[in-house]
Amino acid sequence: MNYRHAYHAGNFADVLKHTVLFALIEALQAKATPFAFIDTHAGSGCYALDSAEAGKTGEYKDGIARLLFPDLHAAGGSGPLPPLLRRWLDAILRVPGNEHGLKLYPGSPLQVANAIRETDSAQLCELHPEEATRLRELFRHDHRVHVHERNGYEALKALLPPREKRGLVLIDPPYEAQEAEYRVIERALKLALQRWPTGVYAVWYPIKLRSQVQPFHRWLQHCGVRRVLRAELLVHPDDSPLRLNGSGMVILNAPWKLDDALRDALRAMAPLLSQERRAEWRLDWLVEEARA
Secondary structure, three states, X not given: OOOOHHHOOOOHHHHHHHXXXXXXXXXXXXXXXXXXXXXXXXOOOEEEOOOHHHHXXXXXXXXXXXXXXXXXXXXXXXXOOOHHHHHHHHHHXXXXXXXXXXOEEEOHHHHHHHHOOOOOEEEEEOOOHHHHHHHHHHOOOOOOEEEEOOOHHHHHHHHOOOOOOOEEEEEOOOOOOOHHHHHHHHHHHHHHXXXXXXXXXXXXXXXXXXXXXXXXXXXXXXXXXXXXXXXXXXXXXXXXXXXXXXXXXXXXXXXOOHHHHHHHHHHHHHHHOOOOOOOEEEEEEEEEOOOO
């Protein structure tokens, strides 16, 4: 994969990823104590949907636009969106530049920065110099946000555990190494969990062939974490390596009742994001400890 997110911002995979991310931030804010957000592959932070890149693919039209304008979609108009989705979409439209409609799609760094509190912090890692420069410009006046121009996997050694002692690590690589990326993620998670076993870790992954993802899921089931939640959305059958058929998120040390928070949102977004066939969604536990 030769991936530049400007071509794909706001697509169906972003809808899943950022809905889960929004729910995670809300779960962390349920406690008054500060938390840290760490993004290993931050990108440039915000994307213009009228850019040449976004216009070339138009992927946002089959993603975020379908949730904002459901009546324009064949499967839309079936009732109000669940509260979680509505709160997330309202946050997207509050981004400066979107006052008169959807013009910009905020990436994970900007969505989180707009949601966190004064006492929380964000550590953003981006290896690409141009992307890192855009990040610094975007957050130049925000003392809560710190940009690190370095390999995000390696940066975890220095950033964990955070001084806040609780928080979230987002691992959202471009998967340019394809299947080999999963082995890199596994090594990074193993070391990160040794340094910060109580942290919440969210990993986004593409779904092309199901067989490519299964070894990663098996590793997660035996990595020693007691709560691993999986959320997936498929808009095509997971049997072709030539296109993005779906995507998923796994959340290690998932906050209590995160699955309840996400279930209605996934159920509602599936028909709105359907393409040739009805989209399929999955929300289940790869690992769940028994609670007394």
